[in-house]
Amino acid sequence: MDLAAYLEKTQEIVDKTLMREYGDAYGDLYKASSHLLLAGGKRLRPAVLLLSADAVKKGRSDELLPAALALELIHTFTLIHDDIMDSDRERRGVPTVHTLWGEPTAILAGDVLYAHAFEYLCHALADDRSRVKAVTILARACAEICEGQQMDMSFEGRDDVTTGEYLEMVQKKTGALYAASAGIGALLAGGTMVQTDALFQYGLRSGIAFQIQDDLIDIISDTEKSGKDRGSDIRRGKQTLITIKAAEAGLDLAPYRRDLTSEELDAVVQQLQDLRIIDEVRAVAVEHADAAKKALSLIPPSAERDMLTAIVDFFIARGS
Numbered sequence: 001m002d003l004a005a006y007l008e009k010t011q012e013i014v015d016k017t018l019m020r021e022y023g024d025a026y027g028d029l030y031k032a033s034s035h036l037l038l039a040g041g042k043r044l045r046p047a048v049l050l051l052s053a054d055a056v057k058k059g060r061s062d063e064l065l066p067a068a069l070a071l072e073l074i075h076t077f078t079l080i081h082d083d084i085m086d087s088d089r090e091r092r093g094v095p096t097v098h099t100l101w102g103e104p105t106a107i108l109a110g111d112v113l114y115a116h117a118f119e120y121l122c123h124a125l126a127d128d129r130s131r132v133k134a135v136t137i138l139a140r141a142c143a144e145i146c147e148g149q150q151m152d153m154s155f156e157g158r159d160d161v162t163t164g165e166y167l168e169m170v171q172k173k174t175g176a177l178y179a180a181s182a183g184i185g186a187l188l189a190g191g192t193m194v195q196t197d198a199l200f201q202y203g204l205r206s207g208i209a210f211q212i213q214d215d216l217i218d219i220i221s222d223t224e225k226s227g228k229d230r231g232s233d234i235r236r237g238k239q240t241l242i243t244i245k246a247a248e249a250g251l252d253l254a255p256y257r258r259d260l261t262s263e264e265l266d267a268v269v270q271q272l273q274d275l276r277i278i279d280e281v282r283a284v285a286v287e288h289a290d291a292a293k294k295a296l297s298l299i300p301p302s303a304e305r306d307m308l309t310a311i312v313d314f315f316i317a318r319g320s
Contacts, residue, residue, distance in 0.1 A: 001303070003310040007047055014043040014072060017065065032101040032109035037076045039092040045071040045181040048311065052185030052199045055304040060189035063125035067134065067188055070124075071181045073117035074138065078145055078177075080110035085153065114142070126188040134184045137200075141180035148173025155239035159247070159254070166241055170211040171204065178207030182308075198298035202308065205292035210315040212285035215240040216278065217318060219269060231256075231265045241281045242272065249275045282316075289316050 001009070015038075022034035046068035050061040061068075082088075083096040084103055090096060098106035121134055151169040155161045182203030186196040218233045219242065233240050237257040246253055256268060272278050289312045299305050 003307050003314065006051075006307055007042065007044070010047045010050060010068075011041075011043045013065070014046050014069065015040075017069060018072070021069075028101055028105055029108055029112065032097050032105050033112045035094070035097050035100065035109075036080055036091060037073070037113065039094045041072070041076075041092060043072060044311070045075055045177060048178060048181040048203060048308070049185035051304045051308050051311075052182040052203075053189035055199070055299050055302055055308060056186045056191035056195045057189045058302070058304075061185075064185065064188050066120040067124040067184055070117040070120040070138065071177065071184070073113045073120065074142060075177060077110040077113040077117070078149075080106055080113070082149065085149070121184075124188050126190075130187050130190075134187055137180050137184055137187070141176040144172040144176040148176070152238075156237055158239065161239040161244055163241065163244055166239065166244055167208065170208050174211040174214075175204045175207030178210065179204035194298060198295045202292045202295040205288045205295065206312045206315055209285045209289040209292065209312065212241055212281060212288070213316050213318055215242055216281060216285070219265065219272075220278065230262075231260055231268075234265075234268065235260060241284060242277060245277045245280050246272060246275070249277060251275060251277070285316050289313070 018037055022030075022037055025031045025034040049068045049071055050064065053060045053064050079091060080097045083091055084098045084106055088096050089099055096106075097109055101109070118135060118138065121138060122131055124131060124134070126134070148169050148171070151165070152173055155165070155169070179200045180203070183196055183200030186199040191199070215233065218240075219231055232238075234243070234253055234256050235258060237254070243253055251271060253268070256264070260268075269278070292312045293309055296305055296308055299308075
């Protein structure tokens with residue numbers, strides 16, 4: 001099975017299970033909790049968890065679906081809260097939770113998913129010691145996601161953010177949950193300490209590469225192709241690696257913190273290309289992707305390990 005077929009199969013399984021669990025939600029709180037969860041998504045974090053489990057012990061993924069669902073619930077919890085903080089009106093092609101039920105209910109809806117996630121994780125078929133460790137990993141990841149989000153918001157009022165600060169932020173905001181996905185999958189499947197740490201590092205580095213590519217997609221891919229509002233990061237003055245590298249090269253993007261036409265965005269991209277900023281940023285994404293693949297060298301060869309490698313390639317090829 002190739003990666004595309006595997007992701008499609010995993011998405012179908014996760015979608016069906018979530019529909020069974022949340023499709024008959026009652027009351028505003030639970031309808032709000034299930035709204036974004038059932039709106040779709042690629043279910044990449046559950047796929048990483050299940051692949052990591054099978055990479056260390058073939059066949060264990062069948063018993064770890066609850067853990068995979070836990071990672072998807074945590075991801076959705078972060079999206080609900082992010083949408084509130086960013087005042088976003090749409091997510092996954094549907095209105096955001098806070099636009100339909102208001103901010104107080106949306107906050108609680110995210111909190112419900114957060115609580116349910118740990119309940120699901122405890123239902124995974126594994127020994128008690130491993131489940132306790134898995135809960136610890138996920139709890140730490142959630143704290144780091146909050147730290148990363150706070151850093152990201154604080155950057156918007158600054159023009160002196162460094163590359164190091166940016167990489168620390170994306171490691172926490174995005175890398176932490178991919179690291180937890182891979183690490184928990186290996187841990188619950190019975191992987192060794194070395195295997196679990198290797199897959200944790202794989203998830204961490206691939207998550208960083210994922211976020212850097214996301215920043216590139218924001219400006220180089222059109223809205224129809226990417227599903228994102230093109231150029232929104234520049235208009236909002238968001239501090240990304242693109243902005244940081246541009247400033248280092250003497251290009252000030254502050255004048256573009258306004259509504260921009262497609263032609264103006266094209267002109268910005270051309271300036272970034274002329275200064276080789278796009279290439280420089282992409283090289284950083286590739287560097288972290290390569291580090292993720294290197295971590296996999298500690299895992300025995302298998303079809304699952306090959307697909308984990310392919311996921312990293314997919315992460316940095318998106319939007320190209």
